[in-house]
Each structure stands twice: as C-alpha cells, then as structure tokens.
Amino acid sequence: MTQEKEKDKKEKRILKINWQAMAVPLLAIFTALVLGALIIAFTDETVYAAFRESGFFGGIGRAVEVIRIAYGALFIGAFGDPKLLWEAIVHGDGEAFTQAIYPFTETLRVTTPYIFAGLAVALGFQGGLFNIGAEGQYFIAGLATVFVGYSLKGVPAIIHLPLALLAGIAGGAFWGAIPGYLKAKTGAHEVINTIMMNYIAFRFAEFMLDVGGPMARPDSFRPVSPEIEPSAYLPQFFPSNSAIRFNWGFFLALAAAAFVGWLLYKTTLGYEIRTVGQNPHAARYAGISVPKTIILTMAISGGLAGLAGATDILGVLHFMPNAFASGYGFDAIALALLGKSNPVGVVLASLLFGALRAGARYMQGIAHIPLDITSILQGVIIVFIAAPEIIQTLYRLKQKIEGEEGVVFTRGWGQM
Amino acid sequence: MPPVLELKGITKRFPGVLANDHIDLTLNEGEVLALLGENGAGKSTLMNILYGLYTPDEGEVYIRGKKVEIEGPSDAIAQGIGMVHQHFMLIPVLTVTENVMLGMESVKYGLFLDQAKAAKRVAELSHKYSLDVDPDALVGDLPVGIQQRVEIIKLLYRSADILILDEPTAVLTPQEVEGLFEVIRSLVAQGKSIIFISHKLKEVLEISDRIVVLRRGKVVGETRPQESDERKLAAMMVGREVILQVPKGPAHPGEKVLEVEDLYVLNEQEQIAVDGISFSVRAGEIVGVAGVQGNGQTELVEALTGLRPIVEGTIRVAGQEVTNATPRTITEAGTAHIPEDxxxxxxxxxxxxxxxxxxxxxxxxxxxxxxxxxxxxxxxxxxxxxxxxxxxxxxxxxxxxxxxxxxxxxxxxxxxxxxPVKLIIASQPTRGLDVGSIEYIHSQLVKKRDEGVAVFVVSAELDEIMSLADRIIVMFEGKIMDIVPAEKATKEELGLLMAGVHPTDAAAEAEKEAVA
Amino acid sequence: MRKHFLAFVSLLILVSMVLTACGGKATEAPATEAPTQESGYRHIKVGMVTDMGGIDDKSFNATSWKGVERAIQELGIEGSYLESQQQTDYATNITQYINQKVDLIITVGFLLADDTAAAAKEHPDINFAIVDFAYDPPIDNVRGLTFSIDQAGFLAGYVAAAATKTGKVATFGGINIPPVAAFMVGFESGVNYYNEKHGTSVEVLGWNTAENNGVFVGNFESTDDGRRTAEEFMSEGADVIMPVAGPVGLGSAEAVKQHGDAWIIGVDTDWTVSASEYKDIILTSVLKNMDVAVFDTIKMVASPDFEGFHGETYVGTLENGGVGIAPVAAGAVSDDVLKELEDVKAGIISGEIDTGWSSYLASLSN
Structure with missing residues (x-):
C-alpha cells in the first residue's frame, strides 16, 4: 500500500512538473498572438482611415474587426470552417466533408516535416550537440530518396516504399555523422561544420539536379529530378481528392516521436546520449565512449532530419526540385527550443507551427496579411521561450521551477 | 556605541525547509566573527539575506544602530557591506584595475575612463592593507590566492567596512591561507569588521575573535577561541560527539591488487607529470598519497582510472593488465573511483x-x-x-x-x-565536506579495508592521510620521495618529504652547518 | 506598469467589441478591387502565385504582378496574389485559388511547372498561365508565356558594340541552357551586325555561338562569382558586360562601380529601376516584359468572346512588346546609332535581320 502511495506521489510529481513547464510556452504563444494582433491592426490602413473619419471608437472598432477577420482566417486556414464541416456532416456529404477538412489536412501535412526536423534538433540538444545541419541532411536524404524512388522500376510497393524511406534515413544519417565524426575525433565544433555541410549539400544537390546533371530529368530545361514511381508513394488518406496531400508520413512522424522518447528515456543508448549531453566528463568517467556517442547522436539526428526530406518527396512532391526547401533546418531549432527538447513538446510545437503556416496562407488570401506575420509570431514566441524571465515578470509567475530537469542546449565553443 | 551590524530574529523559509530560524547576531567594530556550521546549516542563506540576495520572511537588520532594508547587492554596498563569494566574480582577461573599476568606473571629462586614477587608488589600498597586488596584472595570470585579494580590493574600493568572506579558504593552499589570515588581521587592525564563514575548525580557532555556531538554521552556541577547541566546536556543529580520528585496527595486507611499474604520464601541457613511479597496494590496506597539490597526484589517479593516456609503464589491477585500458575495462576489473572533482x-x-x-x-x-x-x-x-x-x-x-x-x-x-570491488581509488574524498560527512566517509573506507579491499587515497590534507593510511607515499614533482609506514611517520618528516627534502639529507645538512 | 498597460489594452478591446456589436454592420475586408469601369470586359477573378522569391523580388514576380495591376486598372478585373515560401507551398496556393473559383491562375516561373500542370489537368474548367515556361506537348487550358529574348539581346549587342571604346564587349551566363543562351546568341549577333554595318571589329568575350561555348559561373546566386568574372573581363579589356545569371549580375555591377570604366547591361527587368544604386553604370537592359505578357493573357481571358487557350503559347517579341530594351544611357552612344537601332528593330520584326537563334537551336538538336 505504501508503495502504491509512493508511486502515486511520483507520478503526481511528474505531472506537476510538466504542467509548470507548460506554463511559459503557453503564455508565450498567447502573448505572441496578442502582439501579432496589435501589429495587424497597426499596419492596416483602413484602421487609420477609421480613426480619421469615425473618431476614436470607430478606429478601435475597425481595428478589432480587422484582427477578427485576420485571426478568423488564420483559424479557418489552419483547422477548417466549423460551419462547413457541420453542414457536411449533417448532410452526409462526403465530398463536402473532405473539402471542409482540407485546411486541417494541410496543417498536418506541414506539421509532418516539422516533427521530424524538430526531433532531429531536439535529440542533438539532448546530446549536447547543436545540429544546425538539418537543412543539409534534408537535402541529401531527398536526393537519396528520390534516386531510389525513380531508378527502381517494377518493384512492389511493399519493398519499394521502405527502401526509399531507408535511403532517406541513410542519406541524412550519413550527412549528420560526418560533422559528428569531425567533432568526436578533432573537436571541430559541430555548429560550424553542420553549417558548412549545409552548403556542400546545397551545391551537391545543384550539381546532381541541374539541367544535364546526373540526376536531372532527361529532356527538361528545368533543374528537377524525374518523377518517382508510384510504387514508392506514401499512401494518401483521401486519394479521391488530389488537393488533399495528407498522407501516412504524419503517422510515421508520430511514430518517430514515440521512438525518440523511448530511445532517450528508456534505453541505455538514450542514457548515454543524455549523459554525454549533460556532462561529458562524467560520461567518460562512467565508461561511456564519448566520441562514439557523439557520432551516433549526430547520425540518428541526421536520420530524423532525413525522414523529413524523404516524406516530403514520397508523400507530397513525388520528385525533387533544386531549391528544395527553405528554412526547415532553422525552424527546427525553434521547434526544439519551444518543445524543450522533449519529443511530446516537439510534436505540439510542430502542430502549432504547422497550423500557423497553413493558416497564414489562407489569411494571406482572405485578409491580405503578408505571410511574414507568421515569422514574426514564431520569432516572438522563441524570444519569450529563450528569455522566460519576460513571461515570468509579465504574468508574475513564480521564478525557477524547482527540480526541473534542465537540458543543456549546447556547451560553450570549443569545449568537448 | 552600537555594534556595526545587528541582526534580530531573522527567519527565512524555503519550501519544506526552515533555512534560518530567528537568528540573532551582532558584529562589533574591528572584530572577526566566525560563522561556523555544517553544510546546509543556514550560513549562506543568512549571508545572502545580509547581502540583499534574499529577503527575510521575518526579522530586522540594523547597521550602526539604524534599521535598514536591504533589497539588493547595491543596497548592501551602499550600506558598506561587501561579500567575497566562494566563486570569484572576476573577468580573467581584464587587469586588476579594470576588474576593480567594473561597475564603478572613474570617469574623466564625463566620458573617458580614468584608469590612471583607479590604478593609483588600487595601489594605495593594496599598500595600506598589505595586499601586495599589482594593479596592472591580468587577473587570469594571478594565482587563486591573489585573485581573492582582488575581490577584497573590489570591496574596499567601494568603501565597504563590513566584509563577508564565504568559505574563503576552500580554494586556497595552506600557504595562501596563511597569507589570507595576515590580510584579515591587517584589515581589522584598521577598523574593518569581518564575518568569516567556514566549517574548518582549525582555521576558525586561529583567526576569529568570536565564534557563532549554526545548526539547522538556528544559533546553537557562541564561544571564543581561547575557551574552546576542535572537539567542542565539532560537537556543537554536529550536535553530538564527533570522532575526529577514525578508529581502526591494524591492517592485514593480502596479495597485491594494484601494481604500478615504472609509470610515466604527461599533463595537459605535455610535460611529464608522473615521472617513472612504481608502487603497489595490497588487499586489506590503505595506501595514502601525500604531497602538495600539483605534484602529479591528479595525473596519477587519472592514469590509474583510464582517463589519461600512459606514456610508459604498466598498471595491473587484480593481476589483469589495464595499461591504457578504457575506464570501463578498469571499472569492470573491480575498481571503484571516487573522483577528485x-x-x-x-x-x-x-x-x-x-x-x-x-x-x-x-x-x-x-x-x-x-x-x-x-x-x-x-x-x-x-x-x-x-x-x-x-x-x-x-x-x-x-x-x-x-x-x-x-x-x-x-x-x-x-x-x-x-x-563488489577489489580496489578503491579515492581522490580528495573529503574535500569541502563538513565534519559529520568526513567522519562517515572515513569510516566507510576503513570498513572496506577490513573487508579485504585495497584502498588507495590521495588527499591534500596531511591530517587525513595520516589518520587514514597504513602506508604513506609522498610525491614530489612526479616522483615518489619515499614510502613510509603510517605508524612511524611524523608530520615534520612528511612535511620535509613533501617539500622535496629527504630528512636524512636535512639532518646531514644541519650537521654540516653546525660543523662549519 | 506593464500590468496597467495590459489591463488598458484589454479594456479597450472589450469596449470596442461591444461598440462594434452595437454598430452591427461588419465591413468586408478590402481586396484589391478595381474602380468600376465600363470597359466591355468581363469582371473576372485572377490569382497569381509567386515562386519562392516573393512578391518584392524586383524580378519575375514583381514584374508579373505589374501586369495584373495594370489589368485591375484598365480592365476592371479583380486580382490578388499568394506568396510561396517553399516548394510544397505551390500546390497549396494553387488549390486555394481553385477553391476560390477564380477564372485565371497565373503561376510565376518554371519551379511551379509540375504543380501547375497537375492542377490544370485536374481542373480543365479553370484557365492557367505560367510565366517563362511552355509545356511540350501543350496543355489545353494552360497558356505558356515565353519570350524571344534573342531579339532584345540582338539590340543590346548592337548598342554595346556602339558604346565600347576598347573594342571588346563581354557576356557570361549562369548555366548553359537555352533560356540563358538566347540572350547571348542574340547579343553576339547584334555585335556582329554592328561590325558589318560600320566596318569595325568589336570582339565578344564570354560567348561563341558557333562553338556553343562561353563563360558560365554555374549558378544563379553567387554575387561573388559575378564580381570576379566582371573583374576578369575588365582586365582583358572589355568595357561592356552583360551578365545573364540573375542576381549574380549585381556582383558584376558592384565590381564595375568600384573600379571600372565600363558599362553593365541588365537583364530581365530595367536595372536602372530594380537595381537603382547602379543606375549610373547601366548601359541598357534586355527586358522580358512579363507584365505585357500577363496583361495580354488577362485581357484575352476577360474578353467577352474568350473560348479557351487551346494550348496556345504566348511568345513575347519586339513586335508585340513582350521583349525589348530599356532606354540607352544618355550620351553613351550617338543619336545616329539610336536612329539606326529603330531600323534594326524593324528589320528583326520583319524578319530581314536574323538573330541567329533558329540556326543555333537547329545546331543543338544535331
């Protein structure tokens, strides 16, 4: 009985810590949305016009209206219009239903690569490594995936798809392991090396895909790869509606998050990774091979980033263009920070960013708010997360949550 | 005349802990007041309250009879209270003067830093209190003891007359401790008042005028050095009689567990740190290494435990060769390692x-x-x-x-x-610990010895080695000066060996001088 | 302080919410709507999807949008754009316009070719146009907007030959692909035509049509490559340089501005406008008038008797104004040359003057 109680207490404690840890991110998001609303109102000419013509309250009214339209569009763009959804359900109209949930499927589709890339960076953080190279790993994985995707012909999907995914993982892992190896063997800092590896990846992709390049589409004047075989496609969820690009990649991403959580907190390898991340001296003392662990961490991290590229190609694009992605690698850092390097946190953060991105697209179309507003929102959220004191003072939160297991994001320059 | 500082009923609660429980304390002008207590007794909390880092839940602070509210370090400094922390707050790449000026810059023409003026003042302070600090030296180049003096100068520069020294000797060598005590005496001679926080009984007895003992957040006693001794203080601190000398019977050495032959190890600067030494530790005995810090002990332990490569020589643990083996192999061979840091x-x-x-x-x-x-x-x-x-x-x-x-x-x-280990390698096992913990750890090591484990202890505290070890290895400049049985060793003999002088040589030397 | 500020803001929001609720009338968000105009054109909806460069790229996207704006003004249509940040955004943006049931979707640049084609095949009832690309075979409801840029390059070559004092002019490209080579082929032919006319022997560095070979930096990004290449050309004595590699050319312009007595010829857009910091050293620019092409397409769709593109491709020429050159820098060439330029232009339009492009293309397929 007492044991039961003990266990109960432990679990409660864990829950409590999680809740407290959530307070700052949630308030950061809320504050960012408030700031975003102010920016939207302050940059809208009609608001100024209303102030001039209808006085103070007219201006405020217009401002509220503008914000309502913008955020309404943001919401509908991210989750769909509840009214349409309700009508579709009431009428049992299948087509209208897929139409109505389309925005939400887009959110999940955007979320997919975010989860993979965010997990990649988060795993690196846990191991004390700053993997800025997710973008490059994404590129190399894309090349590997698309090559397997188009060059193998007549292979059944049950073999072709896993092979293509594995190629992506292997490509990303290889690209991540190189800076890992350099760090482990020479102490060269991974921040610099992953950035450099990004450039090499971009140029390598350019070489492979440029017109006349080894992987370029024959007879095309565009720098793109051939289309992959349908046998390598990640299955779509709504094949009837080609606009909906939501595919099994999302569940692969959730599985990856579960895997990373299991790896980090339940296995000896995870213990090694976290120990090296928290205190490499103690890791060495404990008999853990620090170089081996660094290389492995970077390889797994790269493999995860690679899956972002692989699922984008196998599930969405079905070919690889030069100038493939923009900014996943850097958004991933934000995601890992926002998710506190915790797999569940990363999934939630990715959903938020995915919703913001998908919603902003619609907001741009409906309310004519530039896409950059999402970058501002994301940036503001990250600033608040990185400097929690701002939020803590703003909302009079209690300082410093005791017993919280902090994650060392990185150690200083040049340190092992 | 009212006391310089008076604390009345200071109480501070942390979740689940009553860190300070109605503490009353007075400090008179020109006095060294020692605040003695085990780790966690509430000394640091009390001083942090005084320094404005914490706000007390209850209680009042009076300075020269006047009630004050201290809301932060700047308030404390304005009231003439200065604190030297255990970890120095210095910037290594700046000079002494620049460090001292930081936050209180002298300015000339309203814009330019007036380094010359500040340097002059630093030199004056240094001279006045016999601190002997070069204002133009880079702080990073200075030994720890001198860095501590820079911290003191910082306080004096800000006209502090109540100085709080938080465990100031924890980071110092015995020689540096002597130097610090001279500085303290010079400071009080010129009217400064000092609160000296420590848990080292000897030091407290040597330097203080009055001793206040804290235990579990309460003042449990006040005494004067001349009325007390180590045993009494330890009992007050811990709340019971403390055994300062571990009771242990004679050793019964068995077969060799650790065998080191002709070992050479380099330090970070690629210089020879361990210079061809050989020794062994047998099951059921404690071998201690005595030596002034920096004579190769750290490197020796790291080499034994696989954390530092071995240039030449062999190491065997329980008959298994572990030269340049990984830490894991050595651990699995039956080694336990209590690390220095x-x-x-x-x-x-x-x-x-x-x-x-x-x-x-x-x-x-x-x-x-x-x-x-x-x-x-x-x-x-x-x-x-x-x-x-x-x-x-x-x-x-x-x-x-x-x-x-x-x-x-x-x-x-x-x-x-x-x-289940065969060999224990313990490096500075009790550094920075309070009396109760030291007693506990010593008794554990002796217990393991009696169970037939080979124990190898390195310590900078000669007393610790002498009370714990069965045989004592004295290291000097990476070499073994001598290996002496503990029961025959005297402090004087060991001291000479630690300084690199063989007692027999010294005796011969003395004779020669007498003849001449 | 902050607390008070927050409280104040929330109060304001609350009060104004109540007020608007009382006021009742919610106003519609203003789209870029046209002044109503009796133009005889249908009031169609046009959506433009940019590539990753964004609407302010001072290049393809910006110029194409200019065409839409002109159509809003002159034809009274309704137009808007959606920016893309990633490759995967293209399809999303196209889908959004399809859901909004616009009449014409204009996509900018070859990067959108796959997504445009897929959407066009899926929705044969919607009209598409894609800037600077054409499908082979053509898609029935897509109008490819292409440009005979060799014609404009020819004029630029003629001007360059007239402007040079050293007798050497130069050009270089990003990658040797036909859309880039077209500038250079026309340029070389223009120089040769000037030599023929005036008995001069101006030399072209960096491109040789007969050998299909020249100087290519290998990318469309590195301004540093542009700077270095321009410096090499200048050290070889060239005093007119035409970089055909997008922003790479800005590096060349910088090199010329810093330490060169030379001219730069801009490409795609008028660089005295889009890169105005270099306007003193821009001889002229070879223009791809995407706004003309876009406007032409919108006009076609908006006209009452429009019945579909039928896979037709728009080709911008000197004749229809789809390509051209920007005004030549004052004093760079004599007025006589400017007058000759009009004749040359007429000659190209009538077909009397050959830009060398068709024979070059023929040589490629051999």
Missing amino acids: RQRDGLVLSYPIADNLILNTYYLPPVAKGMVMQREVIFSIAERLVKEYDVRTPSILTPAGNLSGGNQQKVIVARELSR
Missing part, C-alpha cells in the same frame, strides 16, 4: 539521484535488460542505497545538484562502494 566527473548534477546511482552500471543487468533500462529496478536500488548510505534527500528523484556537498559525495560513495 565530484561535480565535474562524479555526478550529472541535473540527473536525479537515482540516475546518478547507476552511472557506471546502467548497461548491466539487472539495471538494463538488453538495451532497455528497468525503471523499477533503478528506483528500488536507489531507495536501498539512499537508506544504506544515509543520503539526506527529500526523494530519489531530486536532482543531484540540489544536494549539499556532503550528500553529493555520499551518493558517489554509495555508488562506488556498493559494487
């Missing part, structure tokens, strides 16, 4: 105690089955060890970093000694 090497401070207790067994059954770690097993091991080794912690999930130094060391000792 417990926070850097011995613990992951952010980890819960439970995770720290499996730091070198995490991959072995029953802690792990294959790759999967067994949470329940880990918890039950942790619960057992925490009880067995008397680790004082609210929970096995408390991060190791939240424990006091003594409890942190107990976690390491619990982890290392609970394994």
Whole structure:
C-alpha cells in the first residue's frame, strides 16, 4: 500500500512538473498572438482611415474587426470552417466533408516535416550537440530518396516504399555523422561544420539536379529530378481528392516521436546520449565512449532530419526540385527550443507551427496579411521561450521551477 | 556605541525547509566573527539575506544602530557591506584595475575612463592593507590566492567596512591561507569588521575573535577561541560527539591488487607529470598519497582510472593488465573511483539521484535488460542505497545538484562502494565536506579495508592521510620521495618529504652547518 | 506598469467589441478591387502565385504582378496574389485559388511547372498561365508565356558594340541552357551586325555561338562569382558586360562601380529601376516584359468572346512588346546609332535581320 502511495506521489510529481513547464510556452504563444494582433491592426490602413473619419471608437472598432477577420482566417486556414464541416456532416456529404477538412489536412501535412526536423534538433540538444545541419541532411536524404524512388522500376510497393524511406534515413544519417565524426575525433565544433555541410549539400544537390546533371530529368530545361514511381508513394488518406496531400508520413512522424522518447528515456543508448549531453566528463568517467556517442547522436539526428526530406518527396512532391526547401533546418531549432527538447513538446510545437503556416496562407488570401506575420509570431514566441524571465515578470509567475530537469542546449565553443 | 551590524530574529523559509530560524547576531567594530556550521546549516542563506540576495520572511537588520532594508547587492554596498563569494566574480582577461573599476568606473571629462586614477587608488589600498597586488596584472595570470585579494580590493574600493568572506579558504593552499589570515588581521587592525564563514575548525580557532555556531538554521552556541577547541566546536556543529580520528585496527595486507611499474604520464601541457613511479597496494590496506597539490597526484589517479593516456609503464589491477585500458575495462576489473572533482566527473548534477546511482552500471543487468533500462529496478536500488548510505534527500528523484556537498559525495560513495570491488581509488574524498560527512566517509573506507579491499587515497590534507593510511607515499614533482609506514611517520618528516627534502639529507645538512 | 498597460489594452478591446456589436454592420475586408469601369470586359477573378522569391523580388514576380495591376486598372478585373515560401507551398496556393473559383491562375516561373500542370489537368474548367515556361506537348487550358529574348539581346549587342571604346564587349551566363543562351546568341549577333554595318571589329568575350561555348559561373546566386568574372573581363579589356545569371549580375555591377570604366547591361527587368544604386553604370537592359505578357493573357481571358487557350503559347517579341530594351544611357552612344537601332528593330520584326537563334537551336538538336 505504501508503495502504491509512493508511486502515486511520483507520478503526481511528474505531472506537476510538466504542467509548470507548460506554463511559459503557453503564455508565450498567447502573448505572441496578442502582439501579432496589435501589429495587424497597426499596419492596416483602413484602421487609420477609421480613426480619421469615425473618431476614436470607430478606429478601435475597425481595428478589432480587422484582427477578427485576420485571426478568423488564420483559424479557418489552419483547422477548417466549423460551419462547413457541420453542414457536411449533417448532410452526409462526403465530398463536402473532405473539402471542409482540407485546411486541417494541410496543417498536418506541414506539421509532418516539422516533427521530424524538430526531433532531429531536439535529440542533438539532448546530446549536447547543436545540429544546425538539418537543412543539409534534408537535402541529401531527398536526393537519396528520390534516386531510389525513380531508378527502381517494377518493384512492389511493399519493398519499394521502405527502401526509399531507408535511403532517406541513410542519406541524412550519413550527412549528420560526418560533422559528428569531425567533432568526436578533432573537436571541430559541430555548429560550424553542420553549417558548412549545409552548403556542400546545397551545391551537391545543384550539381546532381541541374539541367544535364546526373540526376536531372532527361529532356527538361528545368533543374528537377524525374518523377518517382508510384510504387514508392506514401499512401494518401483521401486519394479521391488530389488537393488533399495528407498522407501516412504524419503517422510515421508520430511514430518517430514515440521512438525518440523511448530511445532517450528508456534505453541505455538514450542514457548515454543524455549523459554525454549533460556532462561529458562524467560520461567518460562512467565508461561511456564519448566520441562514439557523439557520432551516433549526430547520425540518428541526421536520420530524423532525413525522414523529413524523404516524406516530403514520397508523400507530397513525388520528385525533387533544386531549391528544395527553405528554412526547415532553422525552424527546427525553434521547434526544439519551444518543445524543450522533449519529443511530446516537439510534436505540439510542430502542430502549432504547422497550423500557423497553413493558416497564414489562407489569411494571406482572405485578409491580405503578408505571410511574414507568421515569422514574426514564431520569432516572438522563441524570444519569450529563450528569455522566460519576460513571461515570468509579465504574468508574475513564480521564478525557477524547482527540480526541473534542465537540458543543456549546447556547451560553450570549443569545449568537448 | 552600537555594534556595526545587528541582526534580530531573522527567519527565512524555503519550501519544506526552515533555512534560518530567528537568528540573532551582532558584529562589533574591528572584530572577526566566525560563522561556523555544517553544510546546509543556514550560513549562506543568512549571508545572502545580509547581502540583499534574499529577503527575510521575518526579522530586522540594523547597521550602526539604524534599521535598514536591504533589497539588493547595491543596497548592501551602499550600506558598506561587501561579500567575497566562494566563486570569484572576476573577468580573467581584464587587469586588476579594470576588474576593480567594473561597475564603478572613474570617469574623466564625463566620458573617458580614468584608469590612471583607479590604478593609483588600487595601489594605495593594496599598500595600506598589505595586499601586495599589482594593479596592472591580468587577473587570469594571478594565482587563486591573489585573485581573492582582488575581490577584497573590489570591496574596499567601494568603501565597504563590513566584509563577508564565504568559505574563503576552500580554494586556497595552506600557504595562501596563511597569507589570507595576515590580510584579515591587517584589515581589522584598521577598523574593518569581518564575518568569516567556514566549517574548518582549525582555521576558525586561529583567526576569529568570536565564534557563532549554526545548526539547522538556528544559533546553537557562541564561544571564543581561547575557551574552546576542535572537539567542542565539532560537537556543537554536529550536535553530538564527533570522532575526529577514525578508529581502526591494524591492517592485514593480502596479495597485491594494484601494481604500478615504472609509470610515466604527461599533463595537459605535455610535460611529464608522473615521472617513472612504481608502487603497489595490497588487499586489506590503505595506501595514502601525500604531497602538495600539483605534484602529479591528479595525473596519477587519472592514469590509474583510464582517463589519461600512459606514456610508459604498466598498471595491473587484480593481476589483469589495464595499461591504457578504457575506464570501463578498469571499472569492470573491480575498481571503484571516487573522483577528485565530484561535480565535474562524479555526478550529472541535473540527473536525479537515482540516475546518478547507476552511472557506471546502467548497461548491466539487472539495471538494463538488453538495451532497455528497468525503471523499477533503478528506483528500488536507489531507495536501498539512499537508506544504506544515509543520503539526506527529500526523494530519489531530486536532482543531484540540489544536494549539499556532503550528500553529493555520499551518493558517489554509495555508488562506488556498493559494487563488489577489489580496489578503491579515492581522490580528495573529503574535500569541502563538513565534519559529520568526513567522519562517515572515513569510516566507510576503513570498513572496506577490513573487508579485504585495497584502498588507495590521495588527499591534500596531511591530517587525513595520516589518520587514514597504513602506508604513506609522498610525491614530489612526479616522483615518489619515499614510502613510509603510517605508524612511524611524523608530520615534520612528511612535511620535509613533501617539500622535496629527504630528512636524512636535512639532518646531514644541519650537521654540516653546525660543523662549519 | 506593464500590468496597467495590459489591463488598458484589454479594456479597450472589450469596449470596442461591444461598440462594434452595437454598430452591427461588419465591413468586408478590402481586396484589391478595381474602380468600376465600363470597359466591355468581363469582371473576372485572377490569382497569381509567386515562386519562392516573393512578391518584392524586383524580378519575375514583381514584374508579373505589374501586369495584373495594370489589368485591375484598365480592365476592371479583380486580382490578388499568394506568396510561396517553399516548394510544397505551390500546390497549396494553387488549390486555394481553385477553391476560390477564380477564372485565371497565373503561376510565376518554371519551379511551379509540375504543380501547375497537375492542377490544370485536374481542373480543365479553370484557365492557367505560367510565366517563362511552355509545356511540350501543350496543355489545353494552360497558356505558356515565353519570350524571344534573342531579339532584345540582338539590340543590346548592337548598342554595346556602339558604346565600347576598347573594342571588346563581354557576356557570361549562369548555366548553359537555352533560356540563358538566347540572350547571348542574340547579343553576339547584334555585335556582329554592328561590325558589318560600320566596318569595325568589336570582339565578344564570354560567348561563341558557333562553338556553343562561353563563360558560365554555374549558378544563379553567387554575387561573388559575378564580381570576379566582371573583374576578369575588365582586365582583358572589355568595357561592356552583360551578365545573364540573375542576381549574380549585381556582383558584376558592384565590381564595375568600384573600379571600372565600363558599362553593365541588365537583364530581365530595367536595372536602372530594380537595381537603382547602379543606375549610373547601366548601359541598357534586355527586358522580358512579363507584365505585357500577363496583361495580354488577362485581357484575352476577360474578353467577352474568350473560348479557351487551346494550348496556345504566348511568345513575347519586339513586335508585340513582350521583349525589348530599356532606354540607352544618355550620351553613351550617338543619336545616329539610336536612329539606326529603330531600323534594326524593324528589320528583326520583319524578319530581314536574323538573330541567329533558329540556326543555333537547329545546331543543338544535331
């Protein structure tokens, strides 16, 4: 009985810590949305016009209206219009239903690569490594995936798809392991090396895909790869509606998050990774091979980033263009920070960013708010997360949550 | 005349802890007041209140009879209170003067830093209080003892007349401690008042005018050095009689467990740190290494435990050659290692105690089955060890970093000694610990010896080595000066050996001089 | 302080919410709507999807949008754009316009070719146009907007030959692909035509049509490559340089501005406008008038008797104004040359003057 109680207490404690840890991110998001609303109102000419013509309250009214339209569009763009959804359900109209949930499927589709890339960076953080190279790993994985995707012909999907995914993982892992190896063997800092590896990846992709390049589409004047075989496609969820690009990649991403959580907190390898991340001296003392662990961490991290590229190609694009992605690698850092390097946190953060991105697209179309507003929102959220004191003072939160297991994001320059 | 400083009924609560419980304290002008107490007794909390880092829940502070509210360090400085922390707040790449000026820059023409003026003032202060600090030296080039004086100058520069020194001797060599005491005497001679925080009984007896002892947040006694001695102070601190000398019977050495032959090891600067030494440690005996810090002891231990490459020579543990083996191989050969820097090497401070207790067994059954770690097993091991080794912690999930130094060391000792080991290598096992913890750790090491384990202890405290070891190795400049049986060793003899002089030579020398 | 500020803001929001609720009338968000105009054109909806460069790229996207704006003004249509940040955004943006049931979707640049084609095949009832690309075979409801840029390059070559004092002019490209080579082929032919006319022997560095070979930096990004290449050309004595590699050319312009007595010829857009910091050293620019092409397409769709593109491709020429050159820098060439330029232009339009492009293309397929 007492044991039961003990266990109960432990679990409660864990829950409590999680809740407290959530307070700052949630308030950061809320504050960012408030700031975003102010920016939207302050940059809208009609608001100024209303102030001039209808006085103070007219201006405020217009401002509220503008914000309502913008955020309404943001919401509908991210989750769909509840009214349409309700009508579709009431009428049992299948087509209208897929139409109505389309925005939400887009959110999940955007979320997919975010989860993979965010997990990649988060795993690196846990191991004390700053993997800025997710973008490059994404590129190399894309090349590997698309090559397997188009060059193998007549292979059944049950073999072709896993092979293509594995190629992506292997490509990303290889690209991540190189800076890992350099760090482990020479102490060269991974921040610099992953950035450099990004450039090499971009140029390598350019070489492979440029017109006349080894992987370029024959007879095309565009720098793109051939289309992959349908046998390598990640299955779509709504094949009837080609606009909906939501595919099994999302569940692969959730599985990856579960895997990373299991790896980090339940296995000896995870213990090694976290120990090296928290205190490499103690890791060495404990008999853990620090170089081996660094290389492995970077390889797994790269493999995860690679899956972002692989699922984008196998599930969405079905070919690889030069100038493939923009900014996943850097958004991933934000995601890992926002998710506190915790797999569940990363999934939630990715959903938020995915919703913001998908919603902003619609907001741009409906309310004519530039896409950059999402970058501002994301940036503001990250600033608040990185400097929690701002939020803590703003909302009079209690300082410093005791017993919280902090994650060392990185150690200083040049340190092992 | 009212006292310089008076605290009345200071109380501070932290969640679950009453850190300060109605503490009354007075400090008179020109006095050295020692604040003595075990780690966690509430000394630091009290001083942080005085320095404005914490606000007390109850109680009042009077300075020269006037009630004051101290809301932050700047208030404290304005009231003439200055504090030297255990960890210095200096910028190594700046000069002494620049460090002293920082935050209180002298300015000329309203814009330019007036370094010359500041340097002059630093030189004056240095001279006045016999601090002997060069204003133009780079702080990073200075030894720790001098850096501490720079901290003191910083306070004097800000016209502090109440100086709080928080464990100032913890980082100093014995010679530097002597130097610090001279500085303290010079300061009080010129009217400054000093609060000296320590848990080292000898030092407190030597330097203070009055001693206040804290235990569990309360003042439990006040005394004067001339009325007290180490035993009495220790009893006051711990609340019971403390055995300062570990009781131990004669050793019964068995076969050789650790064998070192002709060992050469380099230090970070690629210079020879361990210079061709050979020795052995037998089962059932404690071999201690005495020596002034920096004579190759650290490198020797690191080489023995696989953390530092060996240039030449061989090491065997229980007959198995482990020269240049990995730390894991050496551990698996039956070695326990209590590292010199417990926070850097011995613990992951952010980890819960439970995770720290499996730091070198995490991959072995029953802690792990294959790759999967067994949470329940880990918890039950942790619960057992925490009880067995008397680790004082609210929970096995408390991060190791939240424990006091003594409890942190107990976690390491619990982890290392609970394994079936043949050899224990302990480096500075009691550095920075309070009397109670020291007593505990010493008794554990002796217990292991009596169980037939070979114990190898390195310590900078000669007293510790003399009371613990059966045989004493004295190291000087990477070489073994001599190996002496503990019962025959005298402090004087060891002191000479530590300085690199053979007593017989010294005697001959003295004779020669007498003849001449 | 902050607390008070927050409280104040929330109060304001609350009050104004109540007020608007009382006021009742919610106003519609203003789209870029046209002044109503009796133009005889249908009031169609046009959506433009940019590539990753964004609407302010001072290049393809910006110029194409200019065409839409002109159509809003002159034809009274309704137009808007959606920016893309990633490759995967293209399809999303196209889908959004399809859901909004616009009449014409204009996509900018070859990067959108796959997504445009897929959407066009899926929705044969919607009209598409894609800037600077044409499908082979053509898609029935897509109008490819292409440009005979060799014609404009020819004029630029003629001007360059007239402007040079050293007798050497130069050009270089990003990658040797037909859309880039077209500038250079026309340029070389223009120089040769000037030589023929005036008995001069101006030399072209960096491109040789007969050998299909020249100087290519290998990318469309590195301004540093542009700077270095321009410096090499200048050290070889060239005093007119035409970089055909997008922003790479800005590096060349910088090199010329810093330490060169030379001219730069801009490409795609008028660089005295889009890169105005270099306007003193821009001889002229070879223009791809995407706005003309876009406007032409919108006009076609908006006209009452429009019945579909039928896979037709728009080709911008000197004749229809789809390509051209920007005004030549004052004093760079004599007025006589400017007058000759009009004749040359007429000659190209009538077909009397050959830009060398068709024979070059023929040589490629051999």
